[in-house]
Amino acid sequence: MACAGSGKTKTAVHRLIEMRRLLDDAHGMVALLSFSNVAVETFKKDYYALMQGSGAGRRSFGIEIDTVDGFITTNVLRPHGHRTMGCNRAPYLVEGREPFLKSFTVYDGERNNPTTDIRITVDAGVFNFQVGSRSLKTVVPSEARRALQKLGSHGAYTHGSARYWVLRILKEQPFVLRALVRRYPHILVDEAQDIGAEHQAILELMIAAGTKLSLIGDSHQGIYEFAHANGAFLAEYGTRPGVTSQQLNINYRSVPAILKVANILSGRNDGAHRQDKGTLSGAFYVPFQKTEKEKTLAVFRSLLNVAKIDEKHGVVLCRSADWALDWSGAGDGQGQGIVRSFAEATICRDKLHNMADAFAHASAGVVGLLADKHGDLISRLAKSRMEPQDVKIKRAIWTFVKDPATGLPSGTLLADKEWHPSLSTRAKAFVQKLAADHGLTVADNLGQRLAKKALENRPLLKLPDLAGAQPVKFRISTVHKAKGESLEAVMYVASKEHLRQLLDGTATEVGRIGYVAVTRAKDLFVLAVPKSCLAEFEPELIAKGFQKPGIADY
Numbered sequence: 001m002a003c004a005g006s007g008k009t010k011t012a013v014h015r016l017i018e019m020r021r022l023l024d025d026a027h028g029m030v031a032l033l034s035f036s037n038v039a040v041e042t043f044k045k046d047y048y049a050l051m052q053g054s055g056a057g058r059r060s061f062g063i064e065i066d067t068v069d070g071f072i073t074t075n076v077l078r079p080h081g082h083r084t085m086g087c088n089r090a091p092y093l094v095e096g097r098e099p100f101l102k103s104f105t106v107y108d109g110e111r112n113n114p115t116t117d118i119r120i121t122v123d124a125g126v127f128n129f130q131v132g133s134r135s136l137k138t139v140v141p142s143e144a145r146r147a148l149q150k151l152g153s154h155g156a157y158t159h160g161s162a163r164y165w166v167l168r169i170l171k172e173q174p175f176v177l178r179a180l181v182r183r184y185p186h187i188l189v190d191e192a193q194d195i196g197a198e199h200q201a202i203l204e205l206m207i208a209a210g211t212k213l214s215l216i217g218d219s220h221q222g223i224y225e226f227a228h229a230n231g232a233f234l235a236e237y238g239t240r241p242g243v244t245s246q247q248l249n250i251n252y253r254s255v256p257a258i259l260k261v262a263n264i265l266s267g268r269n270d271g272a273h274r275q276d277k278g279t280l281s282g283a284f285y286v287p288f289q290k291t292e293k294e295k296t297l298a299v300f301r302s303l304l305n306v307a308k309i310d311e312k313h314g315v316v317l318c319r320s321a322d323w324a325l326d327w328s329g330a331g332d333g334q335g336q337g338i339v340r341s342f343a344e345a346t347i348c349r350d351k352l353h354n355m356a357d358a359f360a361h362a363s364a365g366v367v368g369l370l371a372d373k374h375g376d377l378i379s380r381l382a383k384s385r386m387e388p389q390d391v392k393i394k395r396a397i398w399t400f401v402k403d404p405a406t407g408l409p410s411g412t413l414l415a416d417k418e419w420h421p422s423l424s425t426r427a428k429a430f431v432q433k434l435a436a437d438h439g440l441t442v443a444d445n446l447g448q449r450l451a452k453k454a455l456e457n458r459p460l461l462k463l464p465d466l467a468g469a470q471p472v473k474f475r476i477s478t479v480h481k482a483k484g485e486s487l488e489a490v491m492y493v494a495s496k497e498h499l500r501q502l503l504d505g506t507a508t509e510v511g512r513i514g515y516v517a518v519t520r521a522k523d524l525f526v527l528a529v530p531k532s533c534l535a536e537f538e539p540e541l542i543a544k545g546f547q548k549p550g551i552a553d554y
């Protein structure tokens with residue numbers, strides 16, 4: 001069990017190396033698993049740095065570092081899934097937006113829903129199936145299984161159904177479980193508070209078959225309760241016979257004033273490794289109004305200047321993706337279907353300067369213009385090791401996305417009269433060339449797929465962006481995306497409800513989300529509080545260690 005900023009990364013990598021050294025089995029591997037690609041990249045970087053430092057070079061013999069889902073997909077689902085799923089190819093991931101998925105539905109007793117929307121949970125070894133975007137409806141197990149099997153027989157699985165298939169494979173093909181445990185006698189899972197019931201069920205099968213498991217995590221940072229990860233496994237695991245529990249309780253990340261707030265919120269008493277800085281630092285609160293976001297961002301900018309922190313290191317965090325989008329000043333969602341994917345790609349490129357997201361949206365649009373059989377292209381293009389042909393396709397899409405003069409048209413054009421006609425001509429020509437150059441098949445009815453719907457007589461970008469207003473310099477993100485990171489300065493924008501739960505501590509998920517936001521900050525944490533409730537909360541904010549910045553600080 002480890003507190004925020006206690007060096008779990010370092011600890012986990014050292015433990016990985018030591019466990020591998022002690023493992024008396026030339027064929028066995030030690031796996032270090034986490035929940036995000038960012039964490040995996042950090043672990044790999046630190047591991048190779050340590051190995052190089054010790055003179056062993058960039059060797060990864062006998063160890064594996066991956067996400068939990070990457071690990072089960074690579075070792076179980078892809079190589080062994082075809083037998084349980086009944087397909088004649090290696091299973092592949094679908095995002096849910098691929099056009100061929102339209103014919104895969106599940107009936108909930110009232111209406112048909114996309115099979116890719118089925119949510120699967122496991123409780124005491126029994127699968128439960130639900131569906132629905134707002135209120136979830138239970139689906140009869142036989143109907144859900146039938147729908148999943150139909151999709152599975154085409155080789156397709158979703159993020160949600162991957163664990164369902166893995167559990168079934170391990171139970172229905174016992175030799176796969178035996179081989180997995182033989183290959184991975186030791187597994188170390190980081191961010192273990194995020195282990196949900198389905199991951200736990202997979203790990204329990206491995207433990208029962210002989211794998212030794214180490215967990216490292218912080219129950220105050222469990223922010224995936226909506227995905228059924230409530231930290232219970234981490235809390236209980238240390239009490240099992242034969243399991244030793246260790247505590248890490250020195251925070252190496254934050255200045256003492258920020259740690260003081262974190263300790264009050266979590267009810268912990270962690271020690272600070274760092275000293276106070278000479279310049280402005282600590283945890284502050286400022287008022288904001290939703291109608292005056294630019295003013296609040298300007299206040300954050302001023303505080304960064306006083307704190308001598310480069311603006312590019314200031315990050316604005318929000319509770320939800322909608323809020324993050326709103327604070328980033330992105331467009332207001334013009335277009336429908338495939339055209340909307342291209343519209344979002346345009347906004348990501350021209351407004352947010354986020355080329356990775358621009359590429360992801362444009363790729364979804366391009367795949368929508370190709371025949372259904374290319375439905376796995378999005379997941380193929382996301383692989384770290386791609387087929388040579390896919391590398392070329394990816395390059396071609398990048399070129400289309402990057403160039404507003406010949407590819408994806410500029411967001412400054414009038415959406416209906418200028419941007420759409422240009423997009424329509426260029427996207428058609430692009431997929432036809434892509435098909436000719438790379439042996440792909442274009443979908444039927446391109447005109448219909450690129451229909452002009454929900455586009456207005458104004459640019460995709462909002463007016464202030466066109467008027468040359470200061471471009472967004474801050475990274476604006478959700479707390480979930482920033483998890484695990486160390487950031488120089490954070491501004492967390494809270495609603496009255498977020499604020500209430502933050503101040504109430506880490507018993508609720510929203511409270512823990514606020515705690516994760518606070519503990520990301522190294523030097524400066526700014527809590528943006530709705531102006532309308534500031535007076536009500538001010539005494540409590542001060543009591544919990546937040547400070548009001550003085551006039552001189554702006």
Ligand SMILES: Nc1ncnc2c1ncn2[C@@H]1O[C@H](COP(=O)(O)OP(=O)(O)OP(=O)(O)O)[C@@H](O)[C@H]1O
Pocket residue numbers: 002003004005006007008009010218221252253483484485486519
């Ligand atoms: N022993 C140490 N001495 C000095 N600095 C350290 C030490 N261990 C870690 N750090 C630094 O402390 C910061 C936090 O480390 P790390 O990101 O591993 O924490 P963590 O435990 O994963 O935190 P969280 O769970 O909050 O994400 C990093 O900047 C890291 O370089």
